[in-house]
Amino acid sequence: MSLLEITGLTVHHGQLAAVVDLDLAVDDGETLAVIGANGAGKSTLLRTIAGVNRPSAGTIALGGVDITGWPAHRRVAEGVVLVPEGRRLFSSLTVEENLLTGAYRGRPGPWSVPRVMGLFGWMTERRRQRSTQLSGGEQQAVALGRALVANPRLLLLDEVSLGLAPVVVRKLYEVLPEIIAEGTTVLLVEQDVTQAMRVADRVQCLLEGRGVLAGRPADLAPEQVERAYFGLREPADGESVDGESVDGESVASEVRGSER
Amino acid sequence: MNWVNAVLQGALLGGLYALFACGLSLMFGVMRIVNLAHGDFAVLAAFMAYSVITLTPLGPLGATAVVIPLFALIGYLTQRGLIQHALKVGPLSTLLVTFGLSIIIQNLLLEGYSADTRSLPAGSLVSASLQLTDDIAISYLALITFVLAIVVLAGLQQFLSRTALGRMLRATSDDREAASMVGGDPRHIYAVATAIAFSIVALAGLLFAMRSSFDPSIGPTRLLFAFEAVVIGGLGSLWGTLAGGLVLGLAQTLGAQVDPAFTLLAGHLIFLGVLAFRPQGLIAGREL
Numbered sequence: 001m002s003l004l005e006i007t008g009l010t011v012h013h014g015q016l017a018a019v020v021d022l023d024l025a026v027d028d029g030e031t032l033a034v035i036g037a038n039g040a041g042k043s044t045l046l047r048t049i050a051g052v053n054r055p056s057a058g059t060i061a062l063g064g065v066d067i068t069g070w071p072a073h074r075r076v077a078e079g080v081v082l083v084p085e086g087r088r089l090f091s092s093l094t095v096e097e098n099l100l101t102g103a104y105r106g107r108p109g110p111w112s113v114p115r116v117m118g119l120f121g122w123m124t125e126r127r128r129q130r131s132t133q134l135s136g137g138e139q140q141a142v143a144l145g146r147a148l149v150a151n152p153r154l155l156l157l158d159e160v161s162l163g164l165a166p167v168v169v170r171k172l173y174e175v176l177p178e179i180i181a182e183g184t185t186v187l188l189v190e191q192d193v194t195q196a197m198r199v200a201d202r203v204q205c206l207l208e209g210r211g212v213l214a215g216r217p218a219d220l221a222p223e224q225v226e227r228a229y230f231g232l233r234e235p236a237d238g239e240s241v242d243g244e245s246v247d248g249e250s251v252a253s254e255v256r257g258s259e260r
Numbered sequence: 261m262n263w264v265n266a267v268l269q270g271a272l273l274g275g276l277y278a279l280f281a282c283g284l285s286l287m288f289g290v291m292r293i294v295n296l297a298h299g300d301f302a303v304l305a306a307f308m309a310y311s312v313i314t315l316t317p318l319g320p321l322g323a324t325a326v327v328i329p330l331f332a333l334i335g336y337l338t339q340r341g342l343i344q345h346a347l348k349v350g351p352l353s354t355l356l357v358t359f360g361l362s363i364i365i366q367n368l369l370l371e372g373y374s375a376d377t378r379s380l381p382a383g384s385l386v387s388a389s390l391q392l393t394d395d396i397a398i399s400y401l402a403l404i405t406f407v408l409a410i411v412v413l414a415g416l417q418q419f420l421s422r423t424a425l426g427r428m429l430r431a432t433s434d435d436r437e438a439a440s441m442v443g444g445d446p447r448h449i450y451a452v453a454t455a456i457a458f459s460i461v462a463l464a465g466l467l468f469a470m471r472s473s474f475d476p477s478i479g480p481t482r483l484l485f486a487f488e489a490v491v492i493g494g495l496g497s498l499w500g501t502l503a504g505g506l507v508l509g510l511a512q513t514l515g516a517q518v519d520p521a522f523t524l525l526a527g528h529l530i531f532l533g534v535l536a537f538r539p540q541g542l543i544a545g546r547e548l
Contacts, residue, residue: 052441072441073445076443077443081441090439093430093431101431101442150442
């Protein structure tokens with residue numbers, strides 16, 4: 001059964017439609033990667049699932065319950081937890097306090113502050129430091145830990161690799177199997193397609209807010225993914241993506257993507 | 261010896277200013293709301309206590325026990341029912357709403373209690389004093405006020421740093437949206453902050469009223485002291501607020517020592533000096 005079921009989801013940023021009539025289902029225990037270029041609507045999709053953005057149409061159901069109208073904080077208590085783009089740690093709180101905020105309305109479960117600290121060796125020693133004193137990779141680890149402490153059923157990871165060195169990104173992704181092994185369903189958004197294809201059970205490609213390609217990483221040819229990613233026209237007549245869309249509208253959404 | 265006495269009295273008065281100002285500091289620190297009705301709520305608490313003491317067999321302590329929880333409730337409801345809606349519109353509208361509240365409270369008090377000046381019948385506590393030397397005596401009320409100020413500020417500090425709710429208050433102050441992503445309902449958390457601020461302002465209002473007389477229109481004058489203490493000490497810092505209260509209290513009593521007409525002027529001059537030369541306040545570290 002699907003843990004998360006999204007039907008006909010449309011989300012607007014002002015006049016711009018960031019996500020358009022999207023259907024998406026994530027099975028219990030599955031890891032789904034949403035890939036797509038800058039401004040494809042990936043972050044907006046995750047923020048809408050987390051309840052931070054409001055959809056203009058469509059429904060979001062968690063375990064068969066319609067949660068479309070629920071505020072973000074109520075979704076956390078039901079196990080939908082977002083690791084937001086840009087980390088968003090609390091700057092006046094220490095590392096340990098940041099992790100503890102995850103337990104505020106989190107569910108009981110296998111994850112606790114000590115276990116998260118065990119997952120990242122350096123954390124115990126530096127738990128009294130302000131989060132602003134950490135490097136980008138360390139901050140991302142704390143943001144991930146903060147979400148884990150809430151014991152999510154559905155973990156939403158938004159651009160974990162953003163602005164980090166490849167070696168740091170690899171280290172962060174090394175902990176993912178342990179998270180998945182606890183039965184956590186993961187929905188992650190990545191610009192790094194290779195990374196996404198490596199960890200995901202299934203991949204969904206977004207182009208200007210629309211789902212253009214979905215499948216298991218093994219079943220997708222690299223050229224196929226590339227075409228869907230950049231919105232290039234099929235060489236022959238196939239599942240065509242409209243070539244026009246690489247012009248004005250796309251530039252507009254590009255600009256919007258970098259603003260956020 | 262008079263100067264030693266002035267310093268002592270000034271410091272004790274500063275404790276009251278700090279207690280009175282910390283509600284303002286808390287609301288600004290957590291929500292970026294400047295509560296212009298802060299002084300009027302303190303006066304409202306004094307009138308409520310006055311009614312409780314005169315109409316029921318409860319004494320000053322009983323009145324305190326009634327008024328403070330009541331103010332926590334009023335604070336929670338005011339935030340959820342009124343200020344929260346204004347916050348959505350923008351920071352300026354919270355100023356307008358609290359300014360409106362200030363006018364409404366003043367006029368309701370005028371309507372209900374008339375313009376007469378009153379004082380809170382607090383019994384022997386007000387007049388009794390501790391004789392330190394032949395020249396210096398400090399009133400028990402001033403001493404109790406000072407100790408209460410320290411206890412409340414320290415307690416608030418502990419609450420903010422040690423409890424889950426206090427942590428969420430600081431987290432919400434840092435990043436409201438991220439706080440909702442970890443499960444904090446910003447409206448509830450804001451309302452809790454306001455409830456705490458209101459119960460402290462009620463306590464300060466009662467102590468003010470035991471110390472000196474009050475009337476329905478004195479709120480804005482009192483608010484000015486709270487503003488000065490907060491700005492002198494540094495916005496958003498609780499210990500800064502204590503320091504600001506002490507500096508203001510000392511400035512006023514030392515000014516009065518030179519010439520009684522300088523009492524308020526000395527405080528205002530220190531305030532202007534801080535604004536001009538150290539606008540971040542004496543203690544700049546932000547805790548909220």
